[in-house]
Amino acid sequence: MHAQYIIIDVGDNMTIDGKYVMQVSAVKQECPEADENEISEEFRRYEEEFLIPPEDALRSVIRKFQLASGKESNALPTPQRVEKKVNRFSELNSDDKNVTIEVAVITYTPRIQMVRGEEKQIAFGWIEDNPWEESSNRVRWDFKDWGQHSEHLSPNSVVRLEGVSVNEWNDKKSININRSTRVTVLREGNTSTIQLSNEPVNIAKISENEGFGSTIGRIISVKQDVIIKKDGSGKIDVFRGRIADSTGSIGFLSWVPFNFEEGNLIKMSNISVRKFRDTPEINVSNDSKIEIYRDNEFPLIEDLEHTTKSNISELRNGMRDISITVQIQSWEQRKFTSEDGSERIVRSGDVVDPSGRCRLTAWCDFNPEIGSFIKMSNSRVQFWQGSPDLVVDNSDQIEEISTAPWDSIDPDNHWVDVNIDELVKGGSRRGIKTSGTIVSVRKDSGIIHRCSECRRVLRDDLCSEHGDVKGIEDLRLRFVLDSGVSNASLLLSKEPSENFLNKKFDEIKKQISVSGSDGFITSLRGDLLSRKVEIQGRALIDEQGTMILAEKMDISTNSVPDDANNVIEKWGVIL
Numbered sequence: 001m002h003a004q005y006i007i008i009d010v011g012d013n014m015t016i017d018g019k020y021v022m023q024v025s026a027v028k029q030e031c032p033e034a035d036e037n038e039i040s041e042e043f044r045r046y047e048e049e050f051l052i053p054p055e056d057a058l059r060s061v062i063r064k065f066q067l068a069s070g071k072e073s074n075a076l077p078t079p080q081r082v083e084k085k086v087n088r089f090s091e092l093n094s095d096d097k098n099v100t101i102e103v104a105v106i107t108y109t110p111r112i113q114m115v116r117g118e119e120k121q122i123a124f125g126w127i128e129d130n131p132w133e134e135s136s137n138r139v140r141w142d143f144k145d146w147g148q149h150s151e152h153l154s155p156n157s158v159v160r161l162e163g164v165s166v167n168e169w170n171d172k173k174s175i176n177i178n179r180s181t182r183v184t185v186l187r188e189g190n191t192s193t194i195q196l197s198n199e200p201v202n203i204a205k206i207s208e209n210e211g212f213g214s215t216i217g218r219i220i221s222v223k224q225d226v227i228i229k230k231d232g233s234g235k236i237d238v239f240r241g242r243i244a245d246s247t248g249s250i251g252f253l254s255w256v257p258f259n260f261e262e263g264n265l266i267k268m269s270n271i272s273v274r275k276f277r278d279t280p281e282i283n284v285s286n287d288s289k290i291e292i293y294r295d296n297e298f299p300l301i302e303d304l305e306h307t308t309k310s311n312i313s314e315l316r317n318g319m320r321d322i323s324i325t326v327q328i329q330s331w332e333q334r335k336f337t338s339e340d341g342s343e344r345i346v347r348s349g350d351v352v353d354p355s356g357r358c359r360l361t362a363w364c365d366f367n368p369e370i371g372s373f374i375k376m377s378n379s380r381v382q383f384w385q386g387s388p389d390l391v392v393d394n395s396d397q398i399e400e401i402s403t404a405p406w407d408s409i410d411p412d413n414h415w416v417d418v419n420i421d422e423l424v425k426g427g428s429r430r431g432i433k434t435s436g437t438i439v440s441v442r443k444d445s446g447i448i449h450r451c452s453e454c455r456r457v458l459r460d461d462l463c464s465e466h467g468d469v470k471g472i473e474d475l476r477l478r479f480v481l482d483s484g485v486s487n488a489s490l491l492l493s494k495e496p497s498e499n500f501l502n503k504k505f506d507e508i509k510k511q512i513s514v515s516g517s518d519g520f521i522t523s524l525r526g527d528l529l530s531r532k533v534e535i536q537g538r539a540l541i542d543e544q545g546t547m548i549l550a551e552k553m554d555i556s557t558n559s560v561p562d563d564a565n566n567v568i569e570k571w572g573v574i575l
């Protein structure tokens, strides 16, 4: 792949006082008479001229100063050859070398360093530990690649790194990937998404992945905002806004003063795209460059407003500045005492549009009539029980509209048809109807016991959190549903299970006590495997895959067992 690189001059950054403090003190232990500045200079030389990180240069530097002082060189400390295998960054110390860890590569940005007029490539980016877990369970660190491993460090890939070292500077630890590091790709990434170029790309493209890049867009909105630091140490002034082109719109967050206004067409260079929850957002920092861009053909703001309009099926956790029209299905208000002791009211209800259903929460005095239509602007999305829900904070974000924007929806029977293939590619949704073939009946279907404290399922009569508790009986059915292309786990809780089996809990319990749980599973398999079913419910989609929580399941009347058997054969599903 031919790439354009960002050329930077890092000369000054490399001599920041104190950068090599740890290594200098290690050398001083061995060679107390050596001059600190000279030691520091030696590390700088290794790093800048030979691209050898200070951790790896340590032995050579100690040797140099020992020789200079006429000391025997056999007094050298034994090098750390022992491999340290860890699962989490938190297990690492600042002087660890020869570390083995599996990580997810989030970004990979090559840079050319000019060294004595010669171009040398290094790269930096973000990696996350615990790569097989969802991102809320991961920790993100910076890394530097000194060994030109770009081929094996694509964004979105999961790799095993063997022989990396830890670097610590200003209390912040990072990973050095060295020339000798072995990189094994465990899951392929997306090679086409490496953002090497500073050529602007359209907004749909820049929203695809986290990383660095440039784009051109018209400012749809911009306002000043403050971010309150979590540790209570103060506030940061920021600007938030949204830019759009004909391919879509994306929010931005500027950490530096932002002197442009609504309607301006701007080029944003050297910006980073990061995900806030599930939503990509442009971050503008000191390194970024924002300038007015001239293009008479570029769509006007009126022509771009549609890019900020959403429907319910498109909502994703973390979205902001959403314009959306919905119909109110139910509404209630609840008083509660907030943390500061004051009484607050939260209002919420179910809302629908032709694409689905979600909840709406209003933190303002808003009391709509059931069935009325409302248009919201600048609303935001937050997750509630795994589904994206709309939130409005001020009544001026809400407008009641008198004419129906669509043929009336019967909210009690509003299920939007989505096939599994489409479902797994999108975000979590409520109010969906789908169908597929049951290719597996999970063995843990049937009567289970839950913890009376936290409702977790007990294993060997123990709760993983609360230990030995009195279990509460519950019923559930678990399946794998397949479309032939995609699959999803399918879960029926007690009531839908009773309805589907057309038996009450006590009858099912009796059946299981007679036939045993294996017998129960065997009979379920006999009845259901290869059968096509229709489901109404909601879908939770995350890194773990797709889970459908059925409120209702029916055996499809036009079942095609042959197709199902083909599916089972093709995918080698274990029954």
Ligand SMILES: [Zn+2]
Pocket: 451, 452, 453, 454, 455, 456, 463, 464, 465, 466, 467
């Ligand atoms: Zn528990």
